[in-house]
Amino acid sequence: MIFANLSEKLQNAVRRLRQKGKLTEKDINAALREVRLALLEADVNFKVVKTFIADVRERCLQSDVMASLTPGQTVIKIVKEELTNLMGGEVAKLAAADRTPTVVMLVGLQGSGKTTSAAKLANLLKKQNRSVLLVAADIYRPAAIKQLQVLGEQLSIPVFQLGQKQPEQIARAALEQARREGYDYLIIDTAGRLHIDDEMMAELVRLEEVLQPEEILLVVDAMTGQDAVNVAQSFRERLNLTGVILTKLDGDSRGGAALSVKAVTGCPVKFAGVGEKTDAFEPFHPDRMASRILGMGDVLTLIEKAQSAFDEEKARELERKMRSRQFTLEDYMEQLQQLKKMGPLNQIIEMLPGIGGMGKKLKNFDVDESVLKKTEAIILSMTPEERAQPAIINSSRRRRIASGSGTRVQDVNNLLKQFAMMNKMMKQFGKMEKSMLKKKGKFPFM
Amino acid sequence: MGLLGNIKKGLQKTRSMLQGRLGALFSRRRFDDDFYDELEEILIGADVGLQTSLELVEKLRENVQKGRISEPEQVVDLLKEMLLDILGKETVPLAVSEEKPMVILMLGVNGVGKTTTIGKLAARYRKEGKNTLLVAGDTFRAAAIEQLEIWAKRSKSDLIKHQQNADPAAVIFDGIAAAKARGSDLVLCDTAGRLHNKANLMEELKKIYRVIGKALPGAPHEVLLVLDATTGQNALAQAKVFNEAANLTGIVLTKLDGTAKGGIVVAVARELQLPVKLVGVGESIDDLQPFDPQEYVEGLFAGEWI
DSSP states (O other), rough: OOOOHHHHHHHHHHHHTTTSSSOHHHHHHHHHHHHHHHHHHTTOHHHHHHHHHHHHHHTTSSSHHHHOOOOHHHHHHHHHHHHHHHSSSOOOOOOOOOSSSEEEEEESSSSSSSHHHHHHHHHHHHTTOOEOOOOOOOOOTTTTTHHHHHHHHHHHHEEETTTBBHHHHHHHHHHHHHHHOSSEEEEEEEEOOOOOOOHHHHHHHHHHHHHOOOEEEEEEEBBTTTTHHHHHHHHHHSSSSOEEEOOOTTTTOOOTOOOOHHHOOOOOEEEEEEEHHHHHHHOHHHHHHHHHHHHHHHHHHHHHHHHSSSSSHHHHHHHHHHHHTOOOOHHHHHHHHHHHHOOHHHHHHHHHHTTTTHHHHHHHHHOOHHHHHHHHHHHTSSSSSHHOOGGGOOOOHHHHHHHHHHHHHHHHHHHHHHHHHHHHHHHHHHHHHHHHHHHHHHTTTO | HHHHHHHEEEEEEEHHHHHHHHHHHHHHHOOHHHHHHHHHHHHHHHHHHHHHHHHHHHHHHHHHHHSOSHHHHHHHHHHHHHHHHHOOOOOOOOOOSSOOOOOEEEESSSSSSSHHHHHHHHHHHHHTTEEEEEEEOOOOOOTHHHHHHHHHHHHTTTOOOOOTTTTTHHHHHHHHHHHHHOOSSSSEOOOOOTTTHHHOHHHHHHHHHHHHHHHTOOSSSSEEEEEETTTTTTTHHHHHHHHHHHOOOOEEEETTTSSSOOOHHHHHHHHHHHHOEEEEEESSSSEEOOOOOHHHHHHHHHHHOO
């Protein structure tokens, strides 16, 4: 991957020039060139990129950036801010009708994930104790109705269908039933269609007339390339789009299409599909997407995950021990267990800044969770005394631990070696921190 | 109307485009930075991919500097030539197996059109008088089996299926066994859409691939990756990972009847030497065509630009 890590590249570009003392327009252009390439690599439409870069350049050239002590950071911050602004600042909510049902229509190209999203959205609403009626209005694709019915059955959500009858007719009857039976939400799954197919687009316009929906959500595949703008523009011209659902975000695409679509339609991305299961569907976080598009890692998501998984008390205790260098194997194991709670390791690694494009390489090597299990088993086979004082573990103890944990003596040796190294590093870190404090300095990268 | 019609339409658009975007480009009559930037944008806009686009433009620049090109118009001809060098100049047909049955495995991420492509491909082979057998290897997605069932009826093909959530490798094994017993000419295996970054699903695919080889030595004869023309840079990552898992023999580029150009196949062909063998240009059963690189390259520069 050429753009392994944008934030690093940017910082390098700026750092090199910072040594000269003052940041010039040329320096900023060099940095913005990297941003441009990163955005293009993320599939943001080239026209959107052009406008975006021009805006950022203007802001960067304001004197306070040039004069700031950390121009590199400031440029990145501006880029991220502008990107977040463009994506829409806050998490957008689903509209609610004055009187039920709130009607939500899903539209989009073939294969973007409308049927799956319809079921996932219904499921999300159901979990919030709303009653939902799903409507199968894709009368063209073979077994599309059946697909929605199967999903509805799995989720215990009713599905309205009239076979291959005209979509308007289906919509009218569904709306009537939803009103009569007092459903909170009516979600209509429409057929996938090409934005240049006039006849099919006209069908959607008729559906909009019949349903007068509160929400028309364009379903967009996160892997979409440059054409996203054409698609979004065409749909927006014909329909009163109110939002976007970004699907297949669990893939490793950078999802620049989100930005293109937002720029063209002005509609916020409201939800994201993030997995194969029906509950893998979330409200969309624009700021996180901005990081992802830039390849800066989804720090926020990581922090949130860490916060929910880590017991704060324990974390503080751990920190104290690390500082006072009383970190034992017992603590080490506890730490591993906390880590495991955060979810599959390769998912976490992907979210780390600095991994960026490298994440793809990492995927091939596939984080081996069995190593974690092995480590846990080894430590569990030690006596409390051994865990507190690894130094007492002689070769006979090593053999016992190995056979007790079903591992080899080498594995036990490796673990002890690693642990010793870790402790050494912590000591160094502690010293470093002290000397830093004396100088009252900050880390160079902070 | 089919591909030819589409291409013709495309060519008409090319003319209007030449007066438009490219026209504006050539009216400059000067090889300055803006000229190359715009050329780069045309390629990037067609999803040819950033790295490939940058390199192609760089090569053009070299040619200009060496004096091989003096007129901006010549640039397009050279560019087309360079693209054909990457894509190959001739249509690469699907493999023909000596013995029966020939096995085709269809792969791809979710929603690219695997099942539809199988339906259309079966119809093509049926027209040639071949006996086709479809295998419902997508046991995951709701109603995927029913969808293939409808295509089997439409194309008058046999169908082998299990229940939903069954082991896909087992279904495919049964399908090949049935084809051998019935003397079918062709087995077309559908698989569930899978994102290439899901290790467990890629492992499942490797197993499917191994099992096919066991069911019939020498099979699968074609392993086709279906790519959606609207997909951007990610298609390259898809091709790489799928290729590692199941030794791809070619690409099917679907949904070319929209405004997307599917230019990422240029990057795929360049990096993995994988030929595009088929293109999908419409919804009807006949809208699956052999890939013609010459026509495709013409089309790459055609179309409207917003």
